[in-house]
Each structure stands twice: as C-alpha cells, then as structure tokens.
Amino acid sequence: MKRRFVKKLNTFRTIALLIIIISTGVVGIRVAQSASDSVQIKIRVGAEPDTSPSPSVCSADNAGPMFQSLNVSDISETEARVVWTLNENADGAIDYGISDQYGNTEAYSELSTSHGFLLTGLAPATTYHFSASSKDACGNETRTLDQSFTTLASSELLMEDCQVILVTHNSATVVWFTNRPADSSIVYAEVGKEGAVARDSVLSLDHSIDLSGLLPNTRYNITVISRDAFGMSVIEEEYFTTLPYEAPPNVSNFRATPNEAGLVIDLAWTNPNVSDLAGVLILRKENGFSVDRNDGALVFDGLSESAVDANAERGVAYTYCAYAYDTTEMYANGACDTAMLGAVFTLDMIAVPEKRVPQSGNFGTALSFELRDSTTGDPVYWAGVQTDDAEGRARLDVFGVPYGTYVPSSKGLSHLRQTNVAVDIVQGDNVIDFSRNGERRMVAGDVHGASESLQNNRADNFINSLDFSRLASMLDSRDLVTDLNQDGFVNSLDLSVLLWNIDAQGDE
16 A cells, blocks of 8 residues: 655755555655755665565475586686576585595585685696586575586606615516606616516506516616606606526435325425525426426425425335525525335235135135234224235235234135234235134135125124025025135035034134
C-alpha cells in the first residue's frame, strides 16, 4: 500500500516527502525541493535485509552453477593461477595435488561469478592435477572433471657429487645427484678404446650405476649423462683404475673322507688367514680334477671349515676341489682331494638247504639275512639275498653299518631261522657259515604264513600241522614256497620232508 504525504516545512520552501513503507520498515526517503535546489536522503531503518533466497525460490532452483570458463595462467616453476567464471553467484574451492587423489584444498565462501586461486609452493617440472568446484546460495554444487598442468622446469639441470666407488679388480659403481628427476646413463671404456653403455631409464634425483666385467689394473674413462623429462641433459667425465688381480691363498689341509658308516663323504680344511676372505667354493667332479671354479657340481659355498657331501654315489671316484675367494670375488687356484663311497665290509654267507634235488643243487635259495646288535638284540641291518653256487654261498656288500660285534641270522622262504653266535665284523671280507662247515642244513617245512616276498614273510618259525595243511592243499602245484625239495613240483616228497621235520622250531 502506498501513501503520499506532503507537508510544508517552512514558509519559503515546500518539500514533498515520499515515504514508501514495506513490511521491513522504512527503506528510503526522498526529499524534493524546487527545481533549482534538490537533495536526496536515504535512511536505512530497522533490520538488515536477508539476502538469502526464500524457500520458494530454492525449491524451484535445483541446478548447480554453470562453468562458463576455466583457465590456468601464470605458470612458473613453483606457482600457477587457476581462474573460472560462472553463470550465477557461488562460492569457490579447488582440490589439487600430484595425482588425481589431490590432497590439497583451497576455498573461500564469498558468492561471486568470478573466482581465482594462486597455487604456491609447487615443485618444478611437475604435473599437477586439480578439480574446481562452486556451490550457489541454494546449495547446488558443480565440480569439474580432473584437469592438469605442469610447472616449468628449472632453468638448468645440474649434476652434483659424481663419484666412482666400490672399485674392485673387475667392477665399480658410479653415483651422482641431480637437482630434479632425470635418467642415468654411463658410457665407459678403456682409455683410447670403444666404449660400452650402462643405462637406467627411471627418473630419479639420486643415481647409481654398477659397472661389471672390467679388466684388472686397467684405467677407464667414463662419461656420465642424465636427461630429464623435458629433454634437458647434463654431462660429466671421470676416470678411474680397477684394482690388480690378487687372489687369496688356497685352503690348507683339505681332505675328502668317507664317514665311518660309509654313508657320506666328509670334507674338512683350514681357511687362509686373510682379512677379506668371503667364502670357500667346493666342486665335485667324476674321474678327474676341475679345470677351474666353473667345472664341476656344486657341493658347498660358504664361510666354514667343514662340509658334508650326502649326494655322492657309491663306487664312483670323485675329485673335490676347494676354491677360497675374497670380497672382490677373486678366487684361489684350488686345493683338491679324491674320495669314493664303497662297502664298509663284505659278507660271504654260507647257508645250505636240506634235501635238495640233486643234493648239490644249492643255487638260487632266497634268504632273509639279518644282523642284530650283540648287546641289545636290536636289528641293525636286513637284506634279501640269494645263494649262487653249489656250496650255498651268497656274497653281500654291507653299507651303513659300522664295524663291531653282531649276531647274524638267516631264514629262507620255507626254512626255519638259523642264528649264529656273535661274530666280530671287520673291514674287508667276513665269512658267516650257517652250515657249520657243512654239518648243518637249513630246515625246511615252515610254510604256514610264508610268502614269496622275503619282506612280507609271516611264517611262525615252527613246523606243525598248520604247515602240513598248507602243503597238502598245494599238492600237484608248482608253488615255490611249498616245493621244499625244489624239484619243480609239490608232491609226496615235499610231504615227507615236512613230516621228517614236524615239531621242529627255528632259532630266535
């Protein structure tokens, strides 16, 4: 509602007063004089007006600000300015960092259609990612997609503290630093000769290149090169000389010896007394010496004075060579010894079975042979053997059993066990006569539970009716176990042998 009020202020001038009244109070007063003298007075009365949009306005506004422009300017080695304009008033924020995960944020809340941020403290020659965002008074926000820019490189790529370190007779390491990420290359050669190249393409501030395969006591020229992502490069030249080749002394008292049980070959030596000894390499070779440290099978590599070869084969003559080496990988010319794993002792066993056809047919009797500890009675060795001559002999090479006193026993497929008195086993040939000079025979007839497999033989070492029953059931067959006289058939002759031995019991 508008009302006009006019009042005379004095007798000389007439002033028209226009008062506009709205719900928030008096917002303005205009005082007008004559045409030659006028003035305008504005008077603010009551509360400051609320500039935020009314709920009815925001309910109809669900669109975020629209980016009309987005620019990156004033890019230097350490700074960049990001500016943008909008189609409506809104606040501004920017997220930035060296990846699209950002990590840094700048923001201000003043509503405007223009925004600008100066990003400082940036690294030279580095790509930065950023995303700008603005939110209007109604809370509608718009965010840009990931953007990026790259700061300027320093004016010059610099190399510092280039050194050749860890020089040996055949290797060296070159290290240096650059003031910004760059790759690493070295051209190296004997002075006056064509060079080789070692390269690392990874961009880095600290650089290290290993040179190998160099010649001893030789002067080398190296050209060190680094190039950054912008193609700027820096070059420096250096010289160095490799060390002379001085191998350590050989180990002393090197010995290769089969152990007492004859199972492995023990190796022992004394290391040279040098401060830079790094280890001893031991190689094994059949039928001859190793030509050098690359010729043979590896047995040991370490800093010790003993080793064991558990993989040597029996009956094979081996030559073992020990090469001492130092921290610069210089090797001694080698100390060698020979060894072979063989039988600890040999047994000539005589076991004559009874009532063979013919009497001299003592070939091919399968026997289970066992050695027991003479004190405890515990079995220490077992082997399946077969006689191979008319005297019932079987020759047996025994491995892995030390010399000593043992109780031997023997049992056939269908024969009772025979156990001899304790005997002393010594190196070389040992004769064990289960026939007692031909006066004793292996007693046949223990067939119940017996098997053609010596290891699975479950016979009870006693001849009785159970054995008779089994043999009777096998009559007229060619069963190997119940063919007691070994004539090729199970018949009445075998029954006679069994009945002759009925109730006989074998030795323990």
